[in-house]
Amino acid sequence: xxxxxxxxxxxxxxxxxxxxxxxxxxxxxxxxxxxxxxxxxxxxxxxxxxxxxxxxxxxxxxxxxxxxxxxxxxxxxxxxxxxxxxxxxxxxxxxxxxxxxxxxxxxxxxxxxxxxxxxxxxxxxxxxxxxxxxxxxxxxxxxxxxxxxxxxxxxxxxxxxxxxxxxxxxxxxxxxxxxxxxxxxxxxxxxxxxxxxxxxxxxxxxxxxxxxxxxxxxxxxxxxxxxxxxxxxxxxxxxxxxxxxxxxxxxxxxxxxxxxxxxxxxxxxxxxxxxxxxxxxxxxxxxxxxxxxxxxxxxxxxxxxxxxxxxxxxxxxxxxxxxxxxxxxxxxxxxxxxxxxxxxxxxxxxxxxxxxxxxxxxxxxxxxxxxxxxxxxxxxxxxxxxxxxxxxxxxxxxxxxxxxxxxxxxxxxxxxxxxxxxxxxxxxxxxxxxxxxxxxxxxxxxxxxxxxxx
Numbered sequence: 001x002x003x004x005x006x007x008x009x010x011x012x013x014x015x016x017x018x019x020x021x022x023x024x025x026x027x028x029x030x031x032x033x034x035x036x037x038x039x040x041x042x043x044x045x046x047x048x049x050x051x052x053x054x055x056x057x058x059x060x061x062x063x064x065x066x067x068x069x070x071x072x073x074x075x076x077x078x079x080x081x082x083x084x085x086x087x088x089x090x091x092x093x094x095x096x097x098x099x100x101x102x103x104x105x106x107x108x109x110x111x112x113x114x115x116x117x118x119x120x121x122x123x124x125x126x127x128x129x130x131x132x133x134x135x136x137x138x139x140x141x142x143x144x145x146x147x148x149x150x151x152x153x154x155x156x157x158x159x160x161x162x163x164x165x166x167x168x169x170x171x172x173x174x175x176x177x178x179x180x181x182x183x184x185x186x187x188x189x190x191x192x193x194x195x196x197x198x199x200x201x202x203x204x205x206x207x208x209x210x211x212x213x214x215x216x217x218x219x220x221x222x223x224x225x226x227x228x229x230x231x232x233x234x235x236x237x238x239x240x241x242x243x244x245x246x247x248x249x250x251x252x253x254x255x256x257x258x259x260x261x262x263x264x265x266x267x268x269x270x271x272x273x274x275x276x277x278x279x280x281x282x283x284x285x286x287x288x289x290x291x292x293x294x295x296x297x298x299x300x301x302x303x304x305x306x307x308x309x310x311x312x313x314x315x316x317x318x319x320x321x322x323x324x325x326x327x328x329x330x331x332x333x334x335x336x337x338x339x340x341x342x343x344x345x346x347x348x349x350x351x352x353x354x355x356x357x358x359x360x361x362x363x364x365x366x367x368x369x370x371x372x373x374x375x376x377x378x379x380x381x382x383x384x385x386x387x388x389x390x391x392x393x394x395x396x397x398x399x400x401x402x403x404x405x406x407x408x409x410x411x412x413x414x415x416x417x418x419x420x421x422x423x424x425x426x427x428x429x430x431x432x433x434x435x436x437x438x439x440x441x442x443x444x445x446x447x448x449x450x451x452x453x454x
Contacts, residue, residue, distance in 0.1 A: 002162050007073050009159035013151065014066055017160070020147045021059035027143035028136075029055060036135065042230075042238040043126050047260075047270060061115065066163055068112045116167050117293065118434075120174035125228040125242050125291050127189050128175065133168045140164060182219040182289030190230065190286045193218060193253065198281050204259040205311065205345035206276045209252055213284050218253055221245050221290030222297055223322030224315050224406075227253065228288035231274050238286075241271040244314040244408075245290065246346075247321030253287070256345060258311040294406065294434040296322070302430075303331035305397065305405045307417045310338060312409030313346055319406070320353040320360075332360040333397055337413065339368045363396070394424045401425070407433040 002010065017024070029049065033040040040046060048054045144160060145152050179189055197209035212218045221227070230240045243255035259276050260269025279285070296304070296319050304323075306316045313336055323330050334354055338344045344364070354362040405421055407414040414433050422428055 002069060002073070002159065002166070005155065006159040006162045007070065009153075009155040010066055010163065011070055013148075013156045013159065014063070014070070016148065016151050017066070017144075018063045021062050022055065023147040024062060024140075024143045025055040025058040027146050028058065028140050031139040031142055032135070035139070039132075041236075043128075043240060045241070046237070046239065061119070065112060065115050065167060066160070068115055069163055069166075072112055112167070113170070116170045117174060119167070120171040121178070121291050121293065123171060124175045124178040124189070125226070125288055126240055127228075127288065130172055133172060137161070137164055137168065178289060178291055184219075184289055189288060191218065191289075192284050193287045195279060195281050195283045195285065196252075198279060200276075201256060202345040203342050204261075204276075205256055205343075206259070206272075206279075207254070207256045207345070208275065208279070209248075209254050210285070210287065211252055217251050218287070219289050220250055221253075222292075222295045223247065223319045224295040225290040225292040225318075226315070227255070227290050229255065229271070229275075230286040230288075231271055231279070233270055233274055237270075239271050240288075242291075245318055246314050247318040256311060256314050258345070292434060294408075294432060295319075296404075296406070299404060301327075301330070302402045302404045303400065304333070305399065305403050306332070306334045306336075307405060307407050307409075307421075308334070308336050309409030309413040309417075310343075311345065312407075312413070313350060315408045316406070317346055317349060317353065320350070320357075324353050324356045328357050329359055330357065332357060334360070334362045335365070335397070336362070337365045337367060337409070340366055394420060399424060399426065401427070403430065405431045407431065411435055 033044075040049070045054065141157070141161065144157065148156070184191075192213035193210040194213040195208055196211050197207070199207045201207040210218070224244075226242050226244045228240050228242050230238050232238050241257075243257060246254040246256065248254045257272045257275045260272045294315060306319070308316045316334060316336070320332070320334070323332060332354070334350070336344075336350065341347075344366075347364075351362060354360045403426065405426060407417050409417075414435075418428075418431055418433065421431055
């Protein structure tokens with residue numbers, strides 16, 4: 001808990017930190033990778049860094065965490081409950097908050113514990129070690145000194161260090177708990193997995209089945225969780241990406257990856273290209289323990305709405321597979337959006353799972369493609385005219401106040417879907433989502449400049 005003096009310094013310095021947060025992030029990564037180039041080669045996503053996404057996330061997180069600490073402090077005029085509602089509703093702040101008006105809207109949800117929990121999941125997925133947090137603290141402090149100059153007084157430096165250290169301690173505890181749940185010790189978080197199936201599922205999607213490469217089975221996972229996959233690329237780098245676990249036998253992990261085609265100057269996805277074009281049956285990859293809070297088994301028995309786009313179908317498949325085996329009578333509606341029928345991965349699997357549940361319905365929307373192809377597919381839909389070209393038309397969904405909604409897909413799509421749901425009267429606290437890459441806050445309204453599905 002930050003002291004009164006630290007909170008005062010934090011509040012006074014937050015506007016200037018918000019204004020210079022991108023400078024802090026850029027300087028931090030410059031110093032970090034200058035000291036430890038292996039982290040860029042083998043741990044951080046080089047593509048996200050090249051496009052500035054990782055830097056934008058760090059800049060936003062610095063401001064978001066400090067603002068959340070201030071909002072949760074005793075005597076705050078905003079209060080944690082008020083800030084949670086503001087962050088969840090995606091509304092823009094109104095007046096009186098210089099930091100929020102400095103161009104760095106906070107992440108959502110915006111309580112300190114929720115921000116730290118999400119970061120811890122990301123760090124567990126990357127295999128961040130306890131010692132690396134000390135390295136991060138040193139370079140972050142140096143980056144603050146460069147960006148703030150004379151504005152970084154001793155009291156200001158102490159206040160921001162206190163915020164970081166509290167977050168660090170909570171992240172370390174959460175990461176180590178994730179490892180313990182998978183029966184792993186810190187430092188032994190990676191397992192080797194053997195590729196037993198490599199299938200081109202759609203024109204740009206590869207589906208993989210993995211089993212343990214040794215005598216010990218891969219860890220069990222909860223429906224909706226994901227795992228990291230680390231592969232060795234042609235230049236020797238060992239890059240890491242995260243993929244949802246689609247369900248199936250406990251002894252097997254099934255994942256799918258969409259080939260990421262970059263728009264110049266951004267390159268094509270390094271790992272997705274490797275999985276599609278280089279990986280073969282019999283090859284071995286490294287995998288993390290199962291991670292992620294986008295799960296359904298700890299929630300109530302409310303009716304469920306899944307809204308997915310592109311490769312976002314994969315966590316939905318995992319949750320539907322779980323429901324079909326454990327709660328086949330659950331009331332479920334699935335809306336899936338894709339560009340064309342040719343790009344629709346796992347369509348047969350999706351339709352079969354929904355068809356096996358008597359109270360489940362499915363609607364599929366293609367945003368591009370020929371009308372003849374759409375009409376042909378509509379005739380075979382299990383839900384009558386289930387293929388339509390409309391945008392997210394919630395008037396066609398029997399939504400109630402008790403529904404829980406899971407969003408799965410690209411960030412711009414989830415932002416559109418979340419806004420449509422809240423505009424339709426769904427409580428923001430009942431709309432669940434998780435951003436797999438850097439989260440620059442765009443699900444709750446800030447523009448990332450990205451476009452398209454999947």
